[in-house]
Amino acid sequence: MPAPTTEDLLVPEPDLRQLRYFAAVAQERNLTRAAESLRISQPALSRAIQALERSVGVDLLIRRPRSLELTDAGRSLLASAQELDSRMHAAVRDARAAGTPRLTVSVHICDVSLAARLCSFHDAVDFVSDDTREQADHLRSGSHQVALLRDQFDETGVRQHLLLSEPRVVILPERHRLADRDVVVLADLLDEPITTWARMSAAEAAHWAAADENPRPWRPGPAVTTPGEVLAAVRLNQAVAFYPASVAPPGTRLPGLVSRAVEGVSPSRLWIGHREGEIASTVRDFVDGVRSRVPEVSPAS
Known part of the structure; x- marks a missing residue:
C-alpha cells in the first residue's frame, strides 16, 4: 500500500x-x-x-x-x-x-397493562407482579422501590399518592339470570358466592366482596391466586367477581363471561407508593412522572 x-x-x-x-x-x-x-x-x-x-x-x-x-x-x-x-x-x-438506576416497580397482576402505559416514559423499570400484601411488605423492606397498589393495603411505613378512582364491574357467566341487564344492582347479588383471593386481610376481602362501605354478610366462593382462576370460577358458575372497570369495561365479553356495570359497589382506587422517608431523587422523580401521566393515560384504553 x-x-x-x-x-x-x-x-x-x-x-x-x-x-x-x-x-x-x-x-x-x-x-x-x-x-x-x-x-x-x-x-x-x-x-x-x-x-x-x-x-x-x-x-x-x-x-x-x-x-x-x-x-x-x-x-x-x-x-x-x-x-x-x-x-x-x-x-x-x-x-x-x-447511567440510569433501575427501579423495581411492583404491580398487581390485574394492573399490568395499565402500569405499562403509565410507566412507559421511563426506560429503566423492572416490573414484578405481587399480591397487595406482598407489595406493601416489599416497599417497607426496600426490596422494591415503587408499587402500584389497589385499596385496603397496610399503609404502615408507606407513602402513597392517589392516581385514580374508577368504578367497578361485576363479571358474570354469560347465562347468568342478570347477564342481559346493562346495569346490575348490588342488592340482586347478595346471595351470590364471590371469589376470594388467597392471603388477603379481612379488610381486603371485604373490599373485593363489595362489603366494605356497606358491611354485610357475604358468601365466600373459591379461593383464587390468579385472574385466570377467577374467570374459571365464574365461568363454572361457582361465583361472581368484582373487577376495576379498566380491567374489563362494561360490555366486555370473554368466552362464557360478560362484564356489567354494577350499582352500590365502592370504587376501586389505584395508588402509587414508596417507602416512607424515601429520599432517592430517582424514586421521587419517577413517582412525579407517573402522577403527571394519569390524565393522558385512560385507564380503560
Whole structure:
C-alpha cells in the first residue's frame, strides 16, 4: 500500500454528521427536500456532501437536472452509513441505560397493562407482579422501590399518592339470570358466592366482596391466586367477581363471561407508593412522572 500523500493527510475523515446528511439525500433523491427534512439550508447540505465525496475520494451521486442517483460507491456507502447510524443510536441508548438506576416497580397482576402505559416514559423499570400484601411488605423492606397498589393495603411505613378512582364491574357467566341487564344492582347479588383471593386481610376481602362501605354478610366462593382462576370460577358458575372497570369495561365479553356495570359497589382506587422517608431523587422523580401521566393515560384504553 503506497504511503499517504500530503494531500491525503489534509483531507479530513468523514464524520457521522456527513453520513447522516448523505443518507437523507439518498432517501429523498433531492437536495431541497433532504435539506428541509434535516432542517438545514440547501447550500450547507451541498457543501457537506461535496466534502464527504472529497474525503471518500469517489463520486457518490450522479447529479441530474431534477434528481440525484447513487453511484455504485454511493450505494455501498449508504448501506454502511445506515448500519453505523443504527449502531450509534444503540450505543447512546445503552450508555444512557447504564447511567440510569433501575427501579423495581411492583404491580398487581390485574394492573399490568395499565402500569405499562403509565410507566412507559421511563426506560429503566423492572416490573414484578405481587399480591397487595406482598407489595406493601416489599416497599417497607426496600426490596422494591415503587408499587402500584389497589385499596385496603397496610399503609404502615408507606407513602402513597392517589392516581385514580374508577368504578367497578361485576363479571358474570354469560347465562347468568342478570347477564342481559346493562346495569346490575348490588342488592340482586347478595346471595351470590364471590371469589376470594388467597392471603388477603379481612379488610381486603371485604373490599373485593363489595362489603366494605356497606358491611354485610357475604358468601365466600373459591379461593383464587390468579385472574385466570377467577374467570374459571365464574365461568363454572361457582361465583361472581368484582373487577376495576379498566380491567374489563362494561360490555366486555370473554368466552362464557360478560362484564356489567354494577350499582352500590365502592370504587376501586389505584395508588402509587414508596417507602416512607424515601429520599432517592430517582424514586421521587419517577413517582412525579407517573402522577403527571394519569390524565393522558385512560385507564380503560
